[in-house]
Amino acid sequence: MSNKNKPMCLSGKGVTKIFGHGEKKTVAVDNVDFDFYEGELISIVGESGSGKTTLAKMLLGLINVTEGEIYYHDVLRDISTRKKKKEYWKEIQAIFQDPFSSFNVFSKIDRVLLDCINMRGGRNLPMAKKIEMMTEACSFVNLKFEELTNKYPFELSGGQMQRLMIARIFLLKPKILLADEPTSMIDACSRATILDMLNNLRNEIGMTIIFITHDIGLAYYISDTVYIMEHGKVVEFGSADEVILNPKAEYTKRLISDVPKINEEWDLSTV
Numbered sequence: 317m318s319n320k321n322k323p324m325c326l327s328g329k330g331v332t333k334i335f336g337h338g339e340k341k342t343v344a345v346d347n348v349d350f351d352f353y354e355g356e357l358i359s360i361v362g363e364s365g366s367g368k369t370t371l372a373k374m375l376l377g378l379i380n381v382t383e384g385e386i387y388y389h390d391v392l393r394d395i396s397t398r399k400k401k402k403e404y405w406k407e408i409q410a411i412f413q414d415p416f417s418s419f420n421v422f423s424k425i426d427r428v429l430l431d432c433i434n435m436r437g438g439r440n441l442p443m444a445k446k447i448e449m450m451t452e453a454c455s456f457v458n459l460k461f462e463e464l465t466n467k468y469p470f471e472l473s474g475g476q477m478q479r480l481m482i483a484r485i486f487l488l489k490p491k492i493l494l495a496d497e498p499t500s501m502i503d504a505c506s507r508a509t510i511l512d513m514l515n516n517l518r519n520e521i522g523m524t525i526i527f528i529t530h531d532i533g534l535a536y537y538i539s540d541t542v543y544i545m546e547h548g549k550v551v552e553f554g555s556a557d558e559v560i561l562n563p564k565a566e567y568t569k570r571l572i573s574d575v576p577k578i579n580e581e582w583d584l585s586t587v
C-alpha cells in the first residue's frame with residue numbers, strides 16, 4: 317500500500333539533539349526530518365554512535381529536543397506537563413536492548429503485568445478478569461502465566477524476559493512501539509520468534525513499529541520503510557526495497573557491502 321493512503325502517525329522537522337557545550341559539544345542528532353505512517357514498520361539503521369538511541373529517546377519524550385519539532389498525528393506534540401506526558405506514554409511504548417534494565421527488580425511478574433492493566437484503565441476490573449487478561453497476554457508470547465506469578469524478573473532467562481516485555485505491550489496496546497535493538501541479546505532462533513510476535517501484534521492492534529538496529533540485512537527483511545543514519549544525519553530513506561536494492565548514499569552502500577551475504581541470505585529473487 318502506498319503511504320499516501322495511510323494516516324500520519326509521527327513526524328519530525330529539523331529534529332536536533334546537542335549534548336554539552338563548547339569543546340565538549342556533541343551533535344548526536346542533526347536536523348533530522350521523518351514521516352512515520354500508521355501501521356508501518358520503520359527501521360532506523362546506522363552504526364554505533366550514529367544517534368539512533370538519542371532519536372528514540374526524543375521520540376519517547378525521555379529527553380528534550382534541542383531544536384526542531386515533533387508532530388503526533390499531524391499536531392505539534394505537547395508533553396510540557398506531567399499529565400500530558402502520561403497521556404502520551406499511553407500511546408507510545410518502548411522495548412530496549414537490555415530487558416533487565418526495563419523492570420523494577422523488586423516487582424513480581426504479576427505486579428508488572430497488573431500495572432499494565434491498571435495503566436489502560438482496568439484498575440476496577442474483577443481479579444478474575446485481570447487474571448484472564450494476564451493469562452492471555454502470556455500465552456500470546458508462549459509463556460505460562462501460572463509458572464510466572466510468584467517470580468521476580470531476574471529469575472527469568474533473557475529470552476523469557478524479552479517475551480515478557482512483549483506480553484506487556486500486548487496488554488498496553490500502544491499506538492507506537494519503539495524497539496531499540498531488542499533482539500541483539502538473544503540467539504537467532506528466539507530472535508525470529510520475537511520478530512514474529514511483534515509482527516503479529518502489529519497486525520492485531522494496528523501498531524506502528526519503529527525498529528532500531530545496526531543490522532541492515534535484518535532491516536531489509538522486516539521493514540516497510542528504512543531510514544539510514546550516519547553521524548546524526550539521515551543520509552537516505554525510503555521503502556526497504558528502494559533503499560537496500562538501489563542504495564544512493566555511499567554510507568548505505570558500505571553498510572550493505574559489510575553484509576556480503578545479504579543477497580544469498582534473503583534470496584532477493586523471490587521477493
Ligand SMILES: Nc1ncnc2c1ncn2[C@@H]1O[C@H](COP(=O)(O)OP(=O)(O)O)[C@@H](O)[C@H]1O
Nearest residue numbers: 335342344362363364365366367368369370371
Ligand atoms: N547523555 C549523553 N551525553 C553526551 N553525549 C551523548 C549522550 N548520549 C549519547 N551521546 C553521544 O551521542 C552520539 C550518539 O549516541 P547514540 O544515540 O547512543 O547512538 P547509537 O544509538 O546510534 O549508538 C554518540 O556520540 C554518543 O557518545
Ligand SMILES: [Mg+2]
Nearest residue numbers: 368369370496
Ligand atoms: Mg543505541
